[in-house]
Amino acid sequence: MAIFTAAAIAAAIGISQGFIATAVAFALNAAVYAAASFGLSYAAKAISGQKEQKNTDNFGVQGKLTGGGAVPRSFGLGYHMTAGSLTYANHHGNFGDTPNAYVTQVIALSDLPRERLVGVWVNGQRITLAAGGADAGTWGSSSIGYPVPEFIRPHNGEGGATPHLWIKYYGGTQTAADAYVINAASSADRPYGVNRIGRGICYAVVTYLADENLWNGFPEFKWELSGVPLYDPSKDSTVGGSGSHRYNDENTWGGDGDDYPVVHAFNILRGFHYNGVWLYGLQNMAPARLPATNWITQVAKCRATIAAAGGAEPVYRCGGQINVDTQAANALETILTSCQGRLSEIGGFYKVHVGEPDTPTFAFSDDDILSTEAQLYKPFFSLSESVNGIQARYPSPAQGWNYDTAPAYYRTDLEMRDGNRRLMASPQFDFVPYAEQVQRLQKSAIEEAQRARTHTLVLPPAFWIVEPGDVGAWTSVRNGYDAKLFRVDSAIDQDNLDVTLNLTEVDPADYDWHTGTEFVPVIGGVVGSIPPPAQGIADWSAQPYALLDDTGLARRPAILISWAGDTLGVSAVQFEVRLASDGSHVTRGRTERVTAGSLIITQGILPATTYQVRGQFIPSTPRDMLWSSWIGVTTEDIRLSLAEFDAAVAAQVTALQRQMEDRITDRLQQIEARLSEAMSRGWIDKHEIRSQIFAQFGAAYAEIGRVDTVAVDAHTAVASLETTVTARFGDVDASITETAQAVATIEGWANARYSLALTVDGVATGFDLFNGGAGFTSCTFRADKFEVQFPGYNGNSPLPVFTIGTLNGSPAIGIAANMFLDGTLNARVIQAGSISTLQLAVNGVDLPNIINGAVSNTQLFDTPPASSSIGTTLLSQNVAIKSGKATMMLSAEWASPPANYAGSRPASAIAFYVDGSLVRQFTWSYTLYGTSGLHELYTPFSVHHTQKNLSDGVHNFQVRIVNYGANYSLLAGQLYITDFRR
Template identity: 35%
Template sequence: MRFIVVIFIALALLAGAIEPARALPIGAAIAGFIGLTGTLATVVGTAIAGAIGIGFSYLSQTLFGKKPQQGVGGVSGKLQSGGALPRFFILGRAMTGGQLRYGGTWGEVDNTPNAFLSMVIKLSDLPVQGLAEIWVGGEKVTWNPAATPGGNGVAIPEYRNDSKDHLWVRFYDGRQTAADSLMVSKFAGSAHPYLPTRVGTGIAYVVMTARLNDKLWSGLPQYKFVVDGIPLYDWRADSSAGGDGAQRWTDPSTWAGSPDNPIVIAYNIIRGIRFAGKWFFGGQTVAAPQLPLSTWTAAANECDRLVAAIGSGTEKQFRAAGEISLEALPADVLAELMKACNGRLAEVGGIYKPHVGAAGSAIFSFTDADILTSDKQSLEPFPSLDQAVNAVTAKYVEPGEGWVQKDAPPLYSLTLEADDGGRRQAVDVDYALVFSGTQVQRLMKAARDESRRFRRHNLPMPSYCSIFEPNDFVAWSSDRNRYSGKLWRIDAVQDLANLNSGWTLTEVDPSDYNLGALTPIVIAPTLNLPPAAQMIIDWSATPVTINGDEGSQRAGIRLAWDPNVDDVDGVQFEIRLAVDGTVILQSETDRYDAGAILISQNILGRTQYQARGRYRPASPRDTAWSGWLNVLTPDVAEGMTQQQAYELALNTNDARGSMQELQRQLDEVIDRIALDGAENVGADYIQRAAIRGDLVAAIQQVTQAYIAGDTAIADQTTAVNVKADQMSAGGFVKFAATAAPSGVDVRFQIFLNAGSVGTPNWKEAGMVLDIVGGVSRCMFQVDKFSIGNGATNVVPFAIVDGVVYMSGVVIKSSNSVVQLDLRNDAMIFTEP
């Protein structure tokens, strides 16, 4: 006699994780799975009438009181330590806190012994595809798997403090052939040596090295790791198995990626997970023919089918990932995988067939006339209210919140509650291997709606119906029950003594998988932010002249800050050259309460510097540097003022002619502004200079508006000057206007010079436009002048009082040629 049912998860063959595969009584396996005991459990194993109910969804099973198994999937976010820890591995991309296998301190920094803490943390007892993320203290940090490790490993930039690294990572994926060199070098001679034989073949692990710092760590550093798990075989990428690709079951090196497809994972567990040819977890004697690829491919493809995500875009319909402990039974792991895809796994005479998602098409249609009348039929139209599920709450793993368990948006229906007598019958489900907030909502709705397909039939069917199996879908037209092509799922098949078959049917509806609107998932911040670093208050840097004995002077900088703060015992400061950022002074003062300090060490006159500072805290905490402040020191080599230093930069011995005149005018401006009795003075004086050796670059601008006696005066002058050794170039632009009862004047001047003074390459050029005494003038000073289009006709010239002095020039007019003659040094224009 044959009694075949859908076990969902259940492979009696896999009930033992460390024993050879063995068959258990199917009825007992089912009864134990759905939580039935006593007389009903016996009936389930012996007669088809008792098979009603074995098709209950996992929501109904949860309602009956079935508790989640321990050690199945989920996230282990805490570091485990101790001598007797279970072995584990990672499926898909999942987080683990790992297991501490070795730890110790070493090294000395700044006279501090044992300044570094190195911890060897196991991530998996099987080789993995990679380390995807690192979380420190509840915060995701920057981890670049492709970076080249330094002596301590790959530095984590978030833990770079005071320009020094404080955290490093060295990762091994389980395929390493030598022990970690850092651990061997630091601990080979310790009381508990880390020997070169500690290769950890097949074990994925990290070495986390932290430089201890009270500002960064309170106690031991806390780590979590997101791992791309073990590679698995996907027959769909095996051309020898009807797929497309180079993967082969007999050659694990061809397996690619760390699949998160629940059906692909289930296939590998049923056939058995091995390392280096040795069995590790799952089935031990299941052969490929026991898993027909047609049904497994259909189920795997259904998992990979793209569906709409919240907002925009798509995602795979069903995915699964998690940390699997070897303490878990393979059947329990399979149960979680089936929950992750609303899947059903049937065992038919040692053949395993899955079904995922919505109901399929009917492969057989029958009527009342096909049902045998010689055996009893039974119908369960509705369960008791205690067995009806109308609300679902659930937990899943949320990567956006640090891979911790999160409550999914609850699924309620006032309509269903009214149908159930006005009460809410809620089931809380732990989706331990699900890490998508949208996927869990699809699972919740489909499972709830499917659980409310209440009608179940036990039917005696003729012998030709014995070819059908659990998870097959059939259509039934029944006048007696008023069914017209109604779709049913076969949940159990029993061989009867007369060679006929007994079916257990459960009504199904593909619309159960019509999702409707998804609820957006609100992701809470995961940043574990330390207290903000304290900024220095009222930081300033100003140039000063420091007077010495016998009239000597030195250039200096005055640094100042607000001293009225708590938990501060000093101020640190840095001075650097503005031109290239070279730091020329790093120091600190204990007299933070003075609020200021004069700095002259390494300070040169007439030099642009930048200064920054920060408080030095009395207790271990972070303080922040101020921004860099610019400060130009005075040139006190000859007792000059800061203003004179600018003038020197702008007016070197290489400046001649009108540049000297400009300087004289600028001096008059400054002196005039300082005169006692000046009225309504508005002036602005801006200067910039950079000097290094023989290189000088300077710019000066004076803008003024003032009243002198009965005259209103306004002018603006901009001058630039550069110098390199004996070569210099410069110029100015000036615009000035005066107004008095006696008259008005206005003048615009441009002057340029370049070259080396006293040599033939020294050149000057200038132009003046003015209106003085009611007469407008234009005056030039240049070596060459071009008239017309500028292509030719370039000659020496001079213009004085409206007279142009030239020689040998022909000017073309529009209709004739104008002949130029020189008469008494004057140019006369005549028509030929």
């Protein structure tokens, strides 16, 4: 807080100067002592043991984002930080397959324009702004905003370098609402209209991907701003300064004075306006009431530089946010704390004094003091008022704008004076975000607070022009003063023009500072959270896999991925599969069964294809995770088998059969309906003839019946004939029923049906012919077998074509294959479901061997040890080959020569012969593992050759030595001869 004289405080809170004078006249000693207490700076008051008033206003730093309708307006002075207030937020947009993947927020930062964006903190991390930074205009981009480089990373397995955070800043001079928020973020339930321009308001638009691996809820932002441009009287040549500043032209404002506390105080006293409307501070303050000479002089004291650890810097700077509901007096006190400042009011004029005492403006001696008036002298503080150490708190930009505690300043000499007691004070510098300046303030406050000598005395009218804040030189034999400096903390005019002065000793040496010996470097702590290092996926592997059916037959190719299933802090595993040939995407997915440690991938996987697979852990709490490297894997060559063909054909045939049956059944039902209708409806013309003959004796009964019916009307013509022949004896009966029906309608359709049924004891045979037009015909036979007879052949004996029966409880037809004209059964006549794939064989090779590897025969032969003679036949074997292709593979090992062997080492060669003809020769050189005179060691070798286009039958395979290093011997090996079926 800034410090006022008694008169200045009275003016600030609205008490008249006359009231103060009356109070002082009534109780001079009490008033003078009170005035003396107001003469101390805030820091000095804190360390002198006086209780500072608890400040309930928001000063300096607003670290939490606010929102709602009750947020007061605010603006910034000097370099400061604010979290701002939320004015709009909404989810929107898709990222890949993720809906509402983006979040956009509009955050108001200042209710006065032209503040510059200096820096941004996101979740405790200061981000990198684009080159040139953000000025007071529009910055970011014309669309979504500036992509923050610290938050460019893959998103939830989507891959690639994807920005996750975008920022856009408006400096209050904008003339239109943000187009991106209107077009992308606005929705029907949360509209953002074109009228939301925010004239005169500095605000930011942030958009981020709602990535659960990155953000723990919503990201937190802290915005570093420059403060609003201020009028600096020291830069106005029309009032005694030097420069182009003009109070009536805000476009001329701004500069280094924006960081100085005296300039802040000056502008609060003049008041802040926007477009001519008052916003904050005093109103209608005449410029003459702020004497320019005084204010320019004090601005110069702030601007003066001092050697600091980081180079020369201004002596006093400050910055912070002010809410407009803050009392101006409290704001002034807080600001002037940063410069050991005091504000005084004399006759309606406001003056300021900062830092070390000014040059003396008057001098006096003991002879000038009116001895007839009361005097008061206080030589030292009481113990309860003494403080001999200080440790202040301040907002630290290096610590993410959290409040930091400065290194304590101790005075051991003062502790001894106070009875070896350490009496500490802990003031708070809300407007001082500068570490070294805080330490300078600590020292000067301690030194100033030790100036215990205060005098209250009365001087004659000649000193009537002395004002609070002035410094005088006092020479006193009685007190031992030789031009000792005293500051005037209050001056009270008497009715007889005498003046009562309250004086406090001062010493410019209290403000001396030597960075090299007095500055204590601040050791920064951890800013924000420390994320764990990015974690990779442990024990990641991928290999080909085959899906088997219940018979053990490989049916589908797949990829088996695996990982360390006992990894802690992991909620899921995600994977990606791409083609190795061109990197094109195949499939991606995830599983929450982390502890399983493996997963089979089948989607989109083809046989005999090389893929690349990578994986990544998904953490249970937000943190960075790394993708594994791409692992190549080639799937097994598993093709579709007859099982798939069988199922597909069966399904198609069944569907067609059911479709046809449904259509025919529909037509038959229509015929039945017409005939039934013929018996009941009123036909225009209908005729019917019935005839019946029968014979009966005891249990024997025989009958022939016939019914002929014709009927027509305006819509339908129906003709039917039914003849029944019946014979029955007791419980045994037999019957023959012949039915002929024909229907034609005005709707354009007609049907004809003829059936013959032979029934014996309930078992019916026969046939049923139906014709409903194109696509609606059928011929149904009910019998156990079907035979045909070609006249003149086979002794006129009929041959069965097929037999009806059941297979596994389902109807089936057995076909006589020799009924095909050429005696063969072609694939086009194979009925689905009639061939067992496990019993099918081609040239003696069963189906599993055809599908799995196509290998029908593998033989192994041992090769004997070989001498060094060239042309030696190592092996000669006759092997039966069925398919026309064979692979020969020889695995053997050379032995070491004698240790004293020093001869040449020619290359060795070995050859394969098939049926006496050379088909392949292999040559290799030796590898020396020692020097002359030492043994030479050789690794085992393996050579192979595939011979195609062999005829079925027995073939001779030989292995011969073509060239051989002297004194070497070939140890026993093995020859594999494999017969492939493809």
